[in-house]
Structures are given as C-alpha cells and as structure tokens.
Amino acid sequence: MKKEKITILHKIGGRLMPKAPKTKKVHLLVANDNGNSEQALYVNGELIRQPNVYVRPTKKDFFRDIDAAKLVPTLLEEINVTISSKAIRRNRQYYIGKKAIKSEYTPKNMDLKIEKKYSSDLPIINTTGTLAVKAVQIYFEQYKEIPKELEVTVDMVTALPVKQWSPENSSTFSKRFTENQHIITVHINNVDVLVKLDFELVKVAPEGSPSLFALIDDGNGNYRNDDIFEDFNKLYGKKIDGQYIETKTVGHIDIGDGTTDFPITKGFNLEDSFVHGCNHGVGHAIDQAIAEFLNDDKKAVLTKVTRQKFSEYIKDETNQYHQDAVESLEAALENEADFIYDEFIKVLSAVDNEIDLVVVYGGGSIVMKEQFYPLLKELCDNLNKKLLWIPEKYAALMNVDGLKVILDTMLDDLKMEKV
Template identity: 35%
Template sequence: MNTKVETDIGKLTTKTNMKVAADIGNSTTKMIVEDELFSQPSVIRRLMKNPQVTETDLKKNVTNLDENLTVHITSAAIKGTANGLYVIGRKAITTDLDKVQNMNIKLGNKHKHDLPVIMILSMIARKIIKDEFDEKGELAESYSATCELSSAIPASEFSFEKAEILEKRFAAHKHTVIVHLGEKLVTVVLNFKKAKVTQEGVPAIFALLSEDETILEEFNNLYKKKDEEDLIQDNEEITKPIDLKKMKIFHVDIGDGTTEYIYTNGVNPILDACSGEKRGVGHATEEATVLLNENLNGLMKINRQSFMSIVADNTHNLHAEAKDALDIAKGSQANFILEDTIEKVSNKTGNNVDIVVVYGGGSIQFRKYLFDDLKEFADQIKTKLLWIPEKNAVDLNVRGLDILNRKVFFRKKR
C-alpha cells in the first residue's frame, strides 16, 4: 500500500514504497506502477538549452506529458557528462531523428548504459506528477519518492555480478529529475529502497500463469484438429495457463535487439540452459536499412530511425522499396531464430521439452516468417508450440515483473 506524507517545508510531498516494474526494451520501455501500465519509445535526445515555451496552461501540459516529456536529470548513476536536459521517448522522435540516442543493439551491455537509467527515472517522475495533478488539480514545487524497483537484462549478458551493478546504480544514489511543464518546473527526488534485476524471459512465466484461457484458444484448436486428423488422443491437454506450471518449457522471447531462449521447469529457470542472441526486429531493420541504401546507390543516406518512418508512411516515395527490404531482412532474422531454437533445444535441453512458447514484440513481426517452420520442428520432436496471441505477447515481461514485485521481491514479511 502506498502511503503519502505531506509537509509544509518547501511544499514537499513524499511518497513511499512505490513498487515499480520496468521492462527496459531496446525498442520500448514499459513500466507498471500501482496497476498502471505505460510506455515510451526507448530513445532520448539531449538539449543544449531550455525548450521554448509554447503552452502555459498547466492542465494541458500535464495531460500531454507523455507526448512532451522533457526533464533535467542529475544522478551519480549516469556519467557526469550525461547529467543534463533531455526530451524523452515520443517527444525525442518527433524532430531531429539524426540526434536521438537509442540502445546500441549490437554492443549490448544494457547494465552499463545510461539510457535505461534516464528512461526509468523520467517515467517514474511522470507517474508521480500525473497522479498528483489528477488527485489535487495542482502541483507542488517538489516531490520525494521512495521506490522498490525490479527490472531485467538480456540472458545473453546476464550474470549476478552484472545484475548487481545495475541494482546499485539505482539503490546507491539519490536521483533528481526536474520536469518541464511549460513555465512550471517540478522537482522530483527519487530514492530506491531496493532494486532487483533478473534476466529477461524469466518474469514472463509468472505472467503466463496468471493469464486467462483465451491465450490457449488458438493452441487448443490447432492441436485438437491435428489429433482428430491423426486419430490421436492428446494425453496432456492444457486447459488453463496454470497447467504450464507442471511443464518443461522452452521460451522464445523475441525482442528488438535480443531474443531470449529461456528453459524453465514450471516457474524455475534452468540457468545453465538459458541464453540469448542478438536477434530481433532491430537487427532486421538495420539489415533492411543497409539494403535500401545499397539500392539507392549512395544517392542519400538513410538511418534506422528515418527508415522506420518511411515504412510507416505509405505515401512516401520509397515506401514500397523499404517494405521489400524489410521483408527480406525479417525472413533472414526469422531463419536465425529458427536455427537458434533447434540448436538450443537439442544441446541445452536434450530435447526434454513439453512445450515451446513464443512471445515478445518480435513474435508479432516474425510470425508469418517463422510459425510454420517452428511448428514443423515441434512436431518432429514430439512437442507442441504455443504462440502467444498478439494482445498478450508484448507485455508479459513487465506484467511478470509486477507480479514478482508483489509476491516475491518486495513482499512484506509477516
């Protein structure tokens, strides 16, 4: 339960025990705080001077905060030269695409980057400001909050030592975020009572177990039809997601910069059999950008951000060429993911798998390139394929972190 203490000293409002679940994806940062799920593109842009004030109405500025999140960050958790003024997420990608900073999907080392820290601090400050204004219709000059934070880093780079580095970046320091709301500046000071970092993919099993039966509809229809055609009776039908708790599961969590291959016995990860590879939508986009630039014979240089804007704009004169290049690159990445899965199921699990479960934002993008081949592989090794529906696939990790916050990581001891 969140508690709030107000004092008259400097109009300071303090919030305690804010449980924060943060999924720091290469494409999108998703966060759950007090049952609210919200997100921002994982991009930032540094500003050298204060932005020009175009709107002075405080209510409008708070209402539109997600589209105009502008903050000044001061924190020992980031490099000294990185302290400063930023526009965050959606605001960062509306102008000057060549100046935005995003995660380098080829280098990895998410636990060392400043961008995830800046994203998380900014989004927590956003949550505090919107909640306070919604409740009171006004804002104090400053706020202080004590948080309990959980997050995750890719299995391809995970170790307990690296997880501890990221945990300490939050827990060992105070962090000051000044949010720009037109002419009004609001200071938010954040303290992290606890921080817990696990490996991506692991939290998703907890979210899967808590989903309703609709995530199994396509799966059960697919295998019921197959059993009828083959005159085979299924000896272990999955009727509810909680049934997965009894199974050995090979997870394929397809993201933007990495694909996580997680092996669990129920909710327990078999750490030696968990790994990750630099596969995903971001890599397909980079490959496609190279292809498009080659097709243009160097007449213009297109970067990853501008490439995606061309793909999204079906009136752009290069839209068809960009889509074709992306189709080719997605097919290539899907083939890599298929090969990874076959190799890891064989070598990491000894083919001792009850079910292969596919999810993540990339599962939506790659389904048409990957589903049939992965289904054929599952049939060959006498297991099954559960492809999580689009409406559930993207948020499993952040929802799993939120469940872990309440039931495991920060549960109050009786």
C-alpha cells in the same frame, strides 16, 4: 462530513480535495521492461509504453502560451527533464520517448552491437526521467497543484537479457539505481519541479522468466484462463489454462529487438544450469533493412531514419515509404529467423531434447511470424513437441506483465530477501 475532517480538505472546482501536505511525497510500485525498441512500465498499476530513446537538446525549448497545469495530463508525451545522477556520465537536459522522436534532433537508442543494458546510461535516463514525470502527474491528480519539490520513493522489478544476466551484472544494474539519489528537474513549459528520486528496492530478473508468471497466473492468484490459449486449443484440440503450463518443461523463445532469449523453465523455476541467448532480433533485421532502404538516391533527403522511424514506415500503409520499407525488411527478417532457428536447435541439443512445450513471444515474434513460424512448427511436429505462439495482442507485453505479477504477489518476499 464530520467537522474535524473538513480541516484537511480544500475545495477545487466544486469538489472537496485532500489538502496538499507540507512535505510532498509519492511512492511508486514499478514493473519495468527496458526493451531495445520500446520501454513498457506498470507504474502503480498503470501501463506506460514509449519509444526507448532520448535526445540531448542544444537549444532552449519553446514556451507555449498556456498554463502549465493544463499540460500535466499529457506530460508523458512531452518528457523534458534535466537529470543529475552519479549513475550516468552526463548530467544534463534530455527529451525522452515521444518528445525525442518528434524533436529536430537524432534520437539515441541502444547500440545493439556494442552496448550492454546493465552498463548503458539509456535505461537509467529513460527510467528515472519517466518515473519523475509520472510522479508529478500522480501528485497533481491527487492535490490539483504542481509541487515545487517532490520526494519520490520507488520499489521496482526489472530484467536483463538472458545472455547478459548474471548475479554480478544483476547487482551492478540494481546498484546503479539504489546507490544513487537521482535529482530530476521536470520542465513543464515555464514551470520546473525538482524531483528527488530514491529507489528502495530494485530486483533484476533474467528476461523470459517473468513471462512464465504471466502465462500461469491471471494476476489475481488464479490460473490464467483466457484467449491467450485460444489458438493453441484450436491447433491441438484441447483446452488448457495456466495450470497446464505449470506442469510442463517449457522452452521459451523471447524475440526482442536486439536479443532473443531461450530460458528453460519447469513450473515456476528457471533452469539456471542452462541459460542461453543470442544477439539476434528484429532490431538487427531493421538495421540491415535500413541500410538497404537508404541505398537509393531518391531517399538521400532522409537523415533521421532510426529503428523507431523505420517501424513507423512499416506500420503505416499510407506512408509514401511503406512498400519500399516492407520489401527491404522481408529479406532481412528471413536471415534473422534462420539465425534464431539455428540457435534454438543448439538449445534443444544442450538439454537432450527434454522440452514438452515451446512458447514464442516478444515484440519480434509479431513481425517475424511469417518467416519463423513455419520453420518452428515443422520442427515441433517432427520432435513431438507442442507449440504455443502467443497472440499479437499479448506478445510484446509478456515480460512486463510477468514482472507486474511478481511485483503484485511477491513484493513483501523480495523486501525480506534484501534484508
């Protein structure tokens, strides 16, 4: 190693590490899917998934007898921040994601009946808090020290439900990030890091349309060609790849927690003349199921049954409440499946049935497949349409995967649009 290079390195644990600069800076490239149940983000290429909830603690957190540096690697599971930003109503301390779920407080999630994502504080709180923590982790990984202050810049692509998306709402949502500096104090045991978060670019797409990029492109500029099409190939006796999708008029059914979106696409283009969505999804079914589930004197002791907690009962077959939760949910899912089916019939009618392929995805498609697939398959067969039901391993991440493709391949173009 040349002598002049050694001066900018320092030794940690027997290895030469970059010496921390005087001005501490991190730049983040973010693809952000703010789901009603789960937030999924790619931050500098790394996937982060967490419950999309927060709490406002009223007591001081307990300090553990451990060096703060040892807590940094697991910081995303213990997000404890104080946020000061003009973009939100209350500047105060928040626990976010997994820490909120584990806390003694009742988590706050999106109110599916009255809240709009572009005007809600939750996406701002959870996005800025999570990005501040991740920036601290990235800095620590590079320099092996916790900074006292950190300047963070962000380029981000995100989305709104189709029914809420408009140029005006998109601009409102974007400006809540870009027109405010967000001051985040990240609490790591008894150590605080002051993070100044500035969003340089925020592009807001209608949910559903980014998924098209994930279907067509493999993320490396080639047509996608993997097991995402395996069930389709077996069902119809043909082998397809992303190029097939690019040539079709596609009717999307993106089943989420609080909404279901029905964008129509041709190639890479969204048919702006018809954009439709409805306020139905798994979250509404879970809300109905929770009410039925709690209508039992034996469960009177349960006071914190959120959608996230109820989902845990459903997934964990060993949980004492699993069977009751499943039974409560099945009937509610049938109702929601019927609602979504009726809405899709309206979509077909509005576009004169001019759809080649129906694609179904979203986290809700996993939970609702038993109730919804038979209805939709019969409809597609009768109308001579083909059905691509995205496998479970990909379904919940289609939007964020598509946003990542957009971020990776179109960032320079998006920056030019801003100019």
